[in-house]
Amino acid sequence: MIGDTPASSATYAVQGHGLVKTFGDFRAVDGIDIAVPAGSIHGILGPNGAGKTTLLRTLLGIIDPDEGHRSLLGDPAPLRQARNVGYLPEERGLYPSMKAFEAVAFMGALRGLPLKTGRQRARAMLEDYGMGASAEKPIRQLSKGMAQTVQLFGTIVHEPRLIVLDEPFSGLDAFNQGKLEALIRDQARRGVTVLFSTHVIAHAERLCERVAIVAGGRIRFDGTVAQARDRLRPQVRLRTRLSDGHWRRALPAETLAEDGAWHFALPEEGIEPLLRALLDGNAGIESLSIERPGLHDAFVAIAGEAAARQMRQDQTRVEEEA
Amino acid sequence: MKEMLRAAFVIARRDFAAVVLSRTFIFFLLGPLFPILIGMAFGGLGSRISSTDLRPVVGLAMPPADAARMEQAEARLGERMAAQTLPVLRRVPLSPAPDVQLANANADVMVIVSGSLMRPIMTGQPDDIRRLEGDISLIASAALAERSLHLVHVEPQPVSTSIGAQTQGRLIIGRIAQIVIFFLTLLLAGMILSNLVEEKTNKIIEILAAAVPVDAIFLGKLMAMLAMSFVGILFWGSTAFAAFLAIKGPDTSIPEPAIGWPLFLMLGLIYFAMAYTLLGSLFIGIGAQAATVREVQTLNMPITMGQMLIFFFATYAVDKMGSPPEIAAIILPFSSPFAMIARAAQVDTLWPHLLAIIWQMIWVGLIIRVGVLLFRRHVLKSGGGWWKQLFRNATG
Numbered sequence: 001m002i003g004d005t006p007a008s009s010a011t012y013a014v015q016g017h018g019l020v021k022t023f024g025d026f027r028a029v030d031g032i033d034i035a036v037p038a039g040s041i042h043g044i045l046g047p048n049g050a051g052k053t054t055l056l057r058t059l060l061g062i063i064d065p066d067e068g069h070r071s072l073l074g075d076p077a078p079l080r081q082a083r084n085v086g087y088l089p090e091e092r093g094l095y096p097s098m099k100a101f102e103a104v105a106f107m108g109a110l111r112g113l114p115l116k117t118g119r120q121r122a123r124a125m126l127e128d129y130g131m132g133a134s135a136e137k138p139i140r141q142l143s144k145g146m147a148q149t150v151q152l153f154g155t156i157v158h159e160p161r162l163i164v165l166d167e168p169f170s171g172l173d174a175f176n177q178g179k180l181e182a183l184i185r186d187q188a189r190r191g192v193t194v195l196f197s198t199h200v201i202a203h204a205e206r207l208c209e210r211v212a213i214v215a216g217g218r219i220r221f222d223g224t225v226a227q228a229r230d231r232l233r234p235q236v237r238l239r240t241r242l243s244d245g246h247w248r249r250a251l252p253a254e255t256l257a258e259d260g261a262w263h264f265a266l267p268e269e270g271i272e273p274l275l276r277a278l279l280d281g282n283a284g285i286e287s288l289s290i291e292r293p294g295l296h297d298a299f300v301a302i303a304g305e306a307a308a309r310q311m312r313q314d315q316t317r318v319e320e321e322a
Numbered sequence: 323m324k325e326m327l328r329a330a331f332v333i334a335r336r337d338f339a340a341v342v343l344s345r346t347f348i349f350f351l352l353g354p355l356f357p358i359l360i361g362m363a364f365g366g367l368g369s370r371i372s373s374t375d376l377r378p379v380v381g382l383a384m385p386p387a388d389a390a391r392m393e394q395a396e397a398r399l400g401e402r403m404a405a406q407t408l409p410v411l412r413r414v415p416l417s418p419a420p421d422v423q424l425a426n427a428n429a430d431v432m433v434i435v436s437g438s439l440m441r442p443i444m445t446g447q448p449d450d451i452r453r454l455e456g457d458i459s460l461i462a463s464a465a466l467a468e469r470s471l472h473l474v475h476v477e478p479q480p481v482s483t484s485i486g487a488q489t490q491g492r493l494i495i496g497r498i499a500q501i502v503i504f505f506l507t508l509l510l511a512g513m514i515l516s517n518l519v520e521e522k523t524n525k526i527i528e529i530l531a532a533a534v535p536v537d538a539i540f541l542g543k544l545m546a547m548l549a550m551s552f553v554g555i556l557f558w559g560s561t562a563f564a565a566f567l568a569i570k571g572p573d574t575s576i577p578e579p580a581i582g583w584p585l586f587l588m589l590g591l592i593y594f595a596m597a598y599t600l601l602g603s604l605f606i607g608i609g610a611q612a613a614t615v616r617e618v619q620t621l622n623m624p625i626t627m628g629q630m631l632i633f634f635f636a637t638y639a640v641d642k643m644g645s646p647p648e649i650a651a652i653i654l655p656f657s658s659p660f661a662m663i664a665r666a667a668q669v670d671t672l673w674p675h676l677l678a679i680i681w682q683m684i685w686v687g688l689i690i691r692v693g694v695l696l697f698r699r700h701v702l703k704s705g706g707g708w709w710k711q712l713f714r715n716a717t718g
Contacts, residue, residue: 023703062531063702079535087532093525097340109332110533154529 013193018068030217043204046214107154241284250277329534333542381414381431395465420445491577496667607693636660
């Protein structure tokens with residue numbers, strides 16, 4: 001495992017060690033170690049087919065791993081913790097003939113919430129969300145986004161300690177994506193651990209305190225977003241009036257010239273020696289920017305350009321479908 | 323276990339409400355009554371057709387006195403024999419000759435009997451003569467006998483108990499109970515086959531599997547379908563009982579099963595529930611493997627054949643209490659409820675029922691477990707060895 005080593009099951013809401021899951025000859029999960037600190041928002045980032053869903057299903061006890069151990073809220077039998085866990089699967093599913101508030105209450109009842117309480121909470125949640133008029137409607141009469149919201153409420157109606165969301169943003173428009181982000185933050189503020197998978201880096205970057213980058217069934221990185229970004233040196237972009245001079249010798253060897261500007265990673269000794277050389281050589285500094293790399297850059301570096309390319313394709317396809 | 327039962331109850335409540343509160347449930351309740359009504363209508367029509375049109379008509383070209391005695395004898399025999407056994411007798415002119423009458427375009431009799439009572443002559447096609455000569459001989463003999471012999475009077479000597487009659491009555495009750503349970507199971511258990519298809523097509527199965535043990539899903543579905551069956555049975559049973567009272571009247575005496583009616587009816591319900599859950603647990607396991615309704619439909623036929631086989635095995639042993647076939651039918655889990663209800667009708671010992679019910683429940687649990695194992699392996703693609711899966715904790 002890259003990142004922290006689990007200290008105790010009390011501090012980690014989810015733990016997996018040496019998890020392996022194969023389908024035929026395909027190793028969907030290939031020796032994964034993961035630890036999700038309690039109370040954090042933890043993202044699992046990776047392209048489609050990276051093994052995110054299989055990993056989540058294994059951690060939740062829907063499927064058993066071929067090898068390895070897992071624990072959910074400190075319990076090695078995940079279903080024993082069902083009352084404390086909420087799960088939104090990637091493939092959304094609801095009974096079409098069920099009324100919206102009944103669907104929320106039913107999902108709560110599955111996880112031990114009394115039906116009466118579930119109904120009351122469901123009505124309140126739908127009302128607060130502006131869907132009060134749809135509470136009595138059968139699911140088949142709701143829009144896709146509304147049905148998805150109903151399912152999300154069903155995931156949290158029993159007030160779980162851990163919420164697992166598999167691609168929660170897929171199929172939602174920008175407005176509802178924003179609402180979902182707010183809801184996730186709100187749950188985290190209440191001390192709930194949120195573990196979600198996504199192939200959209202922006203969501204992970206905005207929401208997560210920690211991310212696990214998965215590619216090819218393996219975790220390539222597990223740590224904070226800052227740690228992921230710190231794996232790359234800041235990028236310097238320099239534009240000078242003169243294109244040549246003695247000062248050029250101060251530029252790093254891997255410097256690229258692009259669009260009339262110099263691009264290079266911030267040298268380990270800092271920017272000051274270069275600045276001094278530029279000033280002494282009268283290079284004529286027109287602009288100088290030092291940018292901290294984003295999660296996307298970190299992902300590219302960690303998971304490899306091939307995985308990043310696949311993610312971009314996935315994202316484009318999703319946007320086109322939306 | 324408590325948690326699993328709670329989860330199963332949540333699933334059962336949803337399924338039960340979804341079925342019973344749907345509009346189609348009315349058709350489900352009325353469905354079995356349609357064939358009965360149609361059967362009654364066609365049965366009435368059929369009996370009218372057979373009593374009026376299908377009995378062969380025999381022409382009597384005999385002297386009037388002989389013809390009258392033939393008719394009287396036919397009427398007297400007809401009273402004691404099954405309906406429509408004897409041919410219809412109709413007088414025809416003495417001339418022209420029978421062969422000429424039969425050749426007439428307006429002839430409406432099959433054969434013609436001429437001559438006298440002592441020496442009747444039958445004219446007709448060879449096959450018709452072969453078919454009817456025995457009947458005409460019997461009628462003529464009876465007509466002749468009535469001249470010299472009187473009908474022997476049987477003196478009745480009533481007794482309060484007859485073990486032979488009781489045995490026969492209980493055997494009939496046992497057979498009827500088996501048939502009723504079989505038809506109810508056949509009618510209702512097949513529905514379980516397609517029970518998980520809804521969850522799979524609507525992608526709800528993952529929500530369920532993440533929240534509750536798969537065993538609870540299977541058990542909950544069985545509970546819901548069983549409860550729905552009880553609603554149906556209550557409705558059909560009440561209708562049948564009302565119809566019985568209307569047709570036969572409240573004073574009709576019916577034989578008593580060996581363990582008495584209240585206990586017998588209770589055991590009948592229990593054995594129906596066991597037959598239903600035994601087959602249901604098998605069906606839900608098989609149906610869970612099917613991805614589409616079409617696959618479920620394809621599975622229906624061989625399963626129905628299997629049910630028939632089990633039923634025939636159980637009925638074979640019904641009049642052989644204590645024999646190896648009966649013991650085998652009791653031990654074989656799928657035929658056990660049928661064999662045991664027949665036993666309840668004929669034998670008054672109760673403890674074997676307790677053993678049989680426990681035995682059947684063990685098998686229900688085992689079959690559900692194997693169904694869950696197959697579901698986890700083939701549908702959820704879950705890992706782990708067979709034995710590990712079979713004996714794993716449901717919440718594992």
